[in-house]
Amino acid sequence: MIFKTITKENLKTFISNVIEKNSTFAPVITSRDSENKPVYQFKEVESFEEIEIDYTKSYSSIKNFFLPFKENLSTFDFNEGSWEQNINYTVHPRVIFGVRACDINALLKLDQVFLQGKFPHPSYAARRKNTFIIGLDHEPMEDCFCRSLDTDEAVHGFDIFLTDIGSKYFMLINSSKAFNLLQNTEVEDVTEKDREHYIKEKNRLASLFQTQVEITGMANLMDLEFESDVWQKWGDKCLSCGSCAMVCPTCYCYNVCEKIDLSLRKSSKEKMLYSxxxxxxxxxAGGHNFREKSSSRLKYRYYHQHRGFVESFDESKCVGCNRCRKACPAGINPVEVIKDLRMQRQENE
Ligand code: SF4
Ligand code: SF4
Known part of the structure; x- marks a missing residue:
């Protein structure tokens, strides 16, 4: 990792050059919510001016750049008596600017699932390899609890990471690609003053978190409260719409659907995100449903976050972005669900 600083003017020039030469995605306002607050999403931009650099939180995470809602795993053509399979992993290089630390940490969790082990996911790997990530620090929103999950700081998983320290940005350069891209950009060595400003700003950001969740021993809590009434209480509210998983930066469950054309000469295998x-x-098959009740489905989503993933990777899958609360039409808030479980445990002790 190399540390540098860049003035705001030079960052603007750098990003403008990046946009000119690459497909670049960044936060923009796409609509307004019921309280007339802006809704931010990552979209392709054509100029620096389009970017909402002070955005709060994007409605959806950047997960869908790596795990699209729907993708063709392969297509098949029936030619001269046999089926021919076509697979395309081509991903054009692209840049995502303005990614928050919690979303970078979410990507690192997805990396563990899709890049490690015996069978790395080829299209995920191609997308990850061809995506240049520029992270950006921000003030947490009142419902962010990433600090409780230790995901409010990114130490890897990005190419460049920026922190606003007043008249310039403190810059972490974390890849040779980043180093090359910055070749013709004016960056400066870090001075003692810059370092002081950086530490001060980091401490300030850390002090702004208003929402905390007690995460210690969550896996154990999940086991002890497996039969808890808390699941019934929150599960009865759940509409089973799946919105929480769609916006979540780490939910990756999927379904695969095979479609055959009426001509019987073409088919495709489609993967879609599921919840x-x-x-x-x-x-x-046969219509039996292992989780008929919404309470048991809701419970298993939390189990995957805080029990199953811990068993596989020694850490929770949740990064504390609280997008699921915002997206939930039933007002289900993970902070409240976890608090209820803890209270239930105390009562049972
Ligand atoms: S479960 Fe909710 S809070 Fe946790 S990472 Fe997913 S969307 Fe964010
Ligand atoms: S968004 Fe809310 S209502 Fe919809 S499935 Fe998730 S928890 Fe249930």
Whole structure:
């Protein structure tokens, strides 16, 4: 890792050059919510001026750049008596600017699932390899609890990471690609003053968190409260719409659908993101559903976050962005669910 600083003017020139030569995605306002607050999403931009550099939180995470809602895993053509399979992993290089630390940490969690082990996911790997990530620090929103999950700081998983320290940005350069891209950009060595400003700003950002969640021993809590009424209480509210999983930066469950053209000469295998909250998620051939009740589906989503993932990777899957609360039409808030579980445990002790 190399540390540099860049003035705001030079950053603007740098990003403008990046936009000119690459497909660049950044936060922009796409609509307004019921309180007339802006809704931010990552979209392709054509100029620096389009970017909402002081955005709060994007409605959806950047997960869909790596795990699209729907993708063709392969297509098949029936030619001269046999089926020919076509697979395309081509991903054009692209840049995502303005990614928050929690979303970078979410990507690192997805990396563990899709890049490690015996069978790395080829299209995820191609997308990850061809995506240049520029991170950006920000003030947490009142409902962010990433600090409780230790995901409010990114130490890797990006190419460049920027922190606003007043008249300039403190810059972490974390890849040879980043180093090359910055070749013709005016950056400066870090002075003692810059370092002081950086530490001060980091401490200020850390002090702004208003929402905390007690995460210690969550896996154990999940086991002890497996039969808890808390699941019934929150599960009864759940509409099984799956919105929480769609906006979540780490939910990756999916479904695969095989489609055959009426001509019987073409077919495709399509993968789509799915949610364990959806009614048919645990339905098997013959119509039996292992999780008929919304309470058991909701419970298993939390189990995957704080029990199953911990078992595999020694850490929670949740990064504390609280997008699921915002997206939930039933007002289900993970902070409240976890608090309820803790209270229930105390009562049971
Ligand atoms: S807070 Fe909700 S949306 Fe964010 S990572 Fe955790 S479960 Fe996913
Ligand atoms: S968004 Fe809310 S209502 Fe919809 S599935 Fe998730 S928890 Fe249930």
């Amino acid at each position: 364990c909250n959806l009614i048919d998620f645990a339905e098997v």
